[in-house]
Amino acid sequence: MEFDPMTPIWAQVAGHLRLEMVTGRLQPGEKLPSGRDLALQFAINPNTAARVYQELEAEGLCSTRRGLGTFVTADRARLEAIRLSLAREAAEQFLSRLDKLGLSPGDALRMVGEAAATEDSQHP
Amino acid sequence: MLKLIGYEFRKTWFAKVILLCITALLELVFVIGLLTSDESTIALSAMLLALVATGGVMAMGLISVTILHRDMNTRQGYMLFMTPNSCYKILGAKVLENGLTILVTGAFFALLGALDITLLFGHYKMIDRMWELLTSFMTKMVPQLNLQGHVIFLFLISSLCSWVLTVLTAFFADVMASSVLRGKRGGGFVAFLIFIVLNVLIAWGSRQLTDARIFPGVESMFIWTSVIDLALAALMYWVTALVMERRLSV
Amino acid sequence: MLESREITMKFGPVTALDHVSLKLEPGHIYAMLGPNGSGKTTWMKLATGLLKPAEGEMLWNGAPVGVESRREIAYMSTEPYFYSWMSIRQVGKYYQDFFRDYDPARFDALLARMELDPALKVKNLSSGMMAKLKVAVTLSRRARVWLLDEPFNGIDLIARDAIAQSIIESAGEDRIIVLSSHLVEEMEAIADWAVFIRKGVLVESCDLEEMRQRTSQSMADRYRSIYGAEKEVI
Numbered sequence: 001m002e003f004d005p006m007t008p009i010w011a012q013v014a015g016h017l018r019l020e021m022v023t024g025r026l027q028p029g030e031k032l033p034s035g036r037d038l039a040l041q042f043a044i045n046p047n048t049a050a051r052v053y054q055e056l057e058a059e060g061l062c063s064t065r066r067g068l069g070t071f072v073t074a075d076r077a078r079l080e081a082i083r084l085s086l087a088r089e090a091a092e093q094f095l096s097r098l099d100k101l102g103l104s105p106g107d108a109l110r111m112v113g114e115a116a117a118t119e120d121s122q123h124p
Numbered sequence: 125m126l127k128l129i130g131y132e133f134r135k136t137w138f139a140k141v142i143l144l145c146i147t148a149l150l151e152l153v154f155v156i157g158l159l160t161s162d163e164s165t166i167a168l169s170a171m172l173l174a175l176v177a178t179g180g181v182m183a184m185g186l187i188s189v190t191i192l193h194r195d196m197n198t199r200q201g202y203m204l205f206m207t208p209n210s211c212y213k214i215l216g217a218k219v220l221e222n223g224l225t226i227l228v229t230g231a232f233f234a235l236l237g238a239l240d241i242t243l244l245f246g247h248y249k250m251i252d253r254m255w256e257l258l259t260s261f262m263t264k265m266v267p268q269l270n271l272q273g274h275v276i277f278l279f280l281i282s283s284l285c286s287w288v289l290t291v292l293t294a295f296f297a298d299v300m301a302s303s304v305l306r307g308k309r310g311g312g313f314v315a316f317l318i319f320i321v322l323n324v325l326i327a328w329g330s331r332q333l334t335d336a337r338i339f340p341g342v343e344s345m346f347i348w349t350s351v352i353d354l355a356l357a358a359l360m361y362w363v364t365a366l367v368m369e370r371r372l373s374v
Numbered sequence: 375m376l377e378s379r380e381i382t383m384k385f386g387p388v389t390a391l392d393h394v395s396l397k398l399e400p401g402h403i404y405a406m407l408g409p410n411g412s413g414k415t416t417w418m419k420l421a422t423g424l425l426k427p428a429e430g431e432m433l434w435n436g437a438p439v440g441v442e443s444r445r446e447i448a449y450m451s452t453e454p455y456f457y458s459w460m461s462i463r464q465v466g467k468y469y470q471d472f473f474r475d476y477d478p479a480r481f482d483a484l485l486a487r488m489e490l491d492p493a494l495k496v497k498n499l500s501s502g503m504m505a506k507l508k509v510a511v512t513l514s515r516r517a518r519v520w521l522l523d524e525p526f527n528g529i530d531l532i533a534r535d536a537i538a539q540s541i542i543e544s545a546g547e548d549r550i551i552v553l554s555s556h557l558v559e560e561m562e563a564i565a566d567w568a569v570f571i572r573k574g575v576l577v578e579s580c581d582l583e584e585m586r587q588r589t590s591q592s593m594a595d596r597y598r599s600i601y602g603a604e605k606e607v608i
Contacts, residue, residue, distance in 0.1 A: 005562040005592030008583045039542050043535070045403055045566040046545050048583060127471045134459075202455040206422055207472040208444040307386040373425040 001042055010051040013042055017052065021061055021072050022083035029074040032062060128209060128217035132191075136225065139187045143180045143229075147236070150176060154240060158247050170240065177233035181284070184229050185291040188222035192295055196302040201374045211368035215295070219361050223288050230284045234277075278346035285353040292360040293322045299364045303371040326356060375399055376421060376447070376519055376550055381430035383416050383574075390416040392574040393430065400518070401547045405565035405582075406554040407597055413574040414554040415452065418521040422449040434519075445474065448517035452524040454504045456496045463492040465511055473515050481514035487536045505529050506537075513540050519550040526557050538564055558594045568593050570600050 001016060003009050020026040032053075033041060039049035053070055056062045060078050064070045073079065098108040150173045157165030192215075195201040204214060245255070301315030308314075330349055376398040383391040391413045398404060406414045419425040420432050423439045434443035456465050462485065469476045485492055488506040499507065505528045512520060525541070526534050541564060545551055555561055568585075570577040577600055582593055591599070 003563055005559065005594065006586060006590050008586045009563055010583060036543075039545075040539060042563070043538050043542065044563045046542065047401070047566045048563070051583070131468070135457075199451065199453045199455040200457060202424060202449075202451055203457060203468070205424055206444060206449055208441050209472070210441050371426055374419075 003044075009044055010048045010055065013038075013044065013048070014052045014055050017056060018059075018061060018082065018086070021056075022079050022086060026072050028072055028076055028079060030072045032070040032072060034069060125213060125217060128213060129221045132217050132221040133225075135191050136184070136187050136221070139183065140225070143176070143183065147173070147176055147180070147233075151236065151240075155243075158243060161247075166244070170244075173236070173240065177237065180233065181226055181229050181287060184225045185222065185287055185294075188218060188225070188291060189294045189298060192218060193298050193302070196299070196372065196374060205372075205374045210365075211372065212365040215361060215365045215368060219292065219295075219357075222291060226284055226288055226291070230280060234280055275342055275346075278343050278350075282346040282350045282353070285350040285357075289326065289353040289357045289360070290323065292357045292364070293319055293326070296322070296360050296364040296367075299367050299372065303367055303373065306373070375433075375435060377433045378417065378420065379431050379433065381417070381420060381432055382428045383413075383420060383425060384428045390574050391420070391427075394571070394574070394576045395430075396569065396576055396579065398519075398550050398552065400550050402567050403541065403545055403551040403553065403565045405558075405561045405568045405593065406552050406571065407558060407568060407593075408554075408571040409601060411573075412571045414571055415523050416574075417571070418449060418523055418552065418554070419451075421519075421521055422447060424449070446518040447521065448473075448475075448512050448515040448519065449521045450508050450512040450523060450525065452527065454496075454501075454508070456504075456507070458495075458497040460496050461492065462490055462494050462496070462499075462507060465496065465507065466492070466514070469511055469515065475516045477514050477516055480516075481511060484510035484514060484540060487540070488533055501528050502530060502533070506533055509537050509540070513544055518548065519552070520544065521552045523554050524556070525553060526555050526560055534560065558597050559592075562593050565593070568596065570597070572600065 001013070003012055017026070017032075021028075026032070032038070035049045035053060036046055038044075038052065039046040042049070053062065053064065057064060057070075059082070060073060060075070061082065062070050062072050095105055095108055098111070099105075103111065150169050153165060154169040154173060157163075157169055195204050297315045297319035300318055301312050305311035305314055330352065333348070333352065378394055378396050380393045380395055381391055382389065382393055390411075394413070394417065396417070406417070408414050416425065420427055421434075421439060423432075423444055432439045434447065437443070439447070457468075460468070466476075466478060466481045469481075470478060482492075488510055490503060490506055490510065494503070496504070496507075505525075509522065509525050509529075512522065520541075522541075525537055529537065538560070541551060541553070553561055553565060562582075566582055567579065568582055569579045578596075580596075585591065585593075585596065589596075
């Protein structure tokens, strides 16, 4: 994974894992790599890896069971809630970007419609 | 400690092998000369062997000084000085390895010399008689001179001890050059001066001590100078190791 | 804890380190940064005991560095230093002879990872292989402190990844790793603390993630702002 060195790395790795968890690529209840293995996998500092799990745990996305390891939460409702909130965030960011380009939310909506139609015709 | 000595030996091994090869070659020539009764060959090879013997023992000492210098002044020295060994141990290993080398080399050449002389006398009866004439003449001239076997042995021991002291004095001077005097103008030169001055002092001191006492025999004198030399060598080692431990930057 | 107190080192008229006080705590990987001649190598050599300071002291767990500290501190210099007559295997044997914390199995594993043949002689190694050997043998010591001076120098990309992996493997709550490198970007993710030294003086020491959060700068950006080069604005 390529990192942006100007923003905290723990946040970037956490973001990646969060995405994996809410989209189901990491199954609910699945065992996650140990802190050290996470560090090795992403070639990051072990303290950074520990911070990743700390943050995800604080969000309720995973939990550490002493002696057993860290596991993705089995709480599907939680995962779903976060998935939707990430989607909402993406939508807000989108609107904000188009706003900077001079488009109103109405224009933005129309543009989305056009893009969706094009998408459909290309992938029926 | 043994491991340190082992690695020191390994560092000097190449020079020892060369010396052995040269000696073996000359010895071969000597024996061939004897077998063919070629006097000029015998004489030449014998002379060269004598030269190689004295030179060889001295070279062993010099090589040890060179290696210490290299260890203190090049990156290869990191190998030695980053190990968890005090400079007392490091220098001690060098001194022991070198001291042993000098003694063994000296003994080796002494035995070889004795062997060659025996072969020579065996081959040329005339020389044997000439030697007897010469020694009796010299004993009449200089009554204290005693050319018996054990005296020669003690003389050799005392010479070797004296050489060991010289090597340790060189160690001290080199350590001074590489530590306390490093970076100072003319540091190397000062170290060399220290070496010369110390040697002169030691020579003068020995003379004083041997003149002041009346020795019942040459044997005791040799024993006495050997003891003094070794004691001074020990002192030199201790001071050198101290300077190394406190002030040496590799 | 590895600490220097007002440590000063002079080489003739040149002051390589000027009253540098620095404390390194276990559980971190430090990036020691600065241009050539800034004093990084000097600090590491002082920590190892290869250099003796003009003033100040270097302490390991409160005691001055010396024979005991060298048992627990592993140093890798930028320059090659093995005896040329040795084979790679013999280099390992040497470390085994003198360092109690040396792990031969780890050495074998690292040699395999870096594709080094143990039978090769040191004098026949290319500069890249020599660089890999230095890292391999140093990391094979289960030391408390590793001081690696330019561990990525002269090493190809794949091997650099292998070295980064080995470094992360070695890290621990009770271990200190110090890396100095010109390849600042390579160390962005591996290090968690940066120490900036300039002309023998400690300029700054910071927690990297915290710095990123606070200033939106990378370690490389911080390096540039400290050492003067202007970042190109595109």
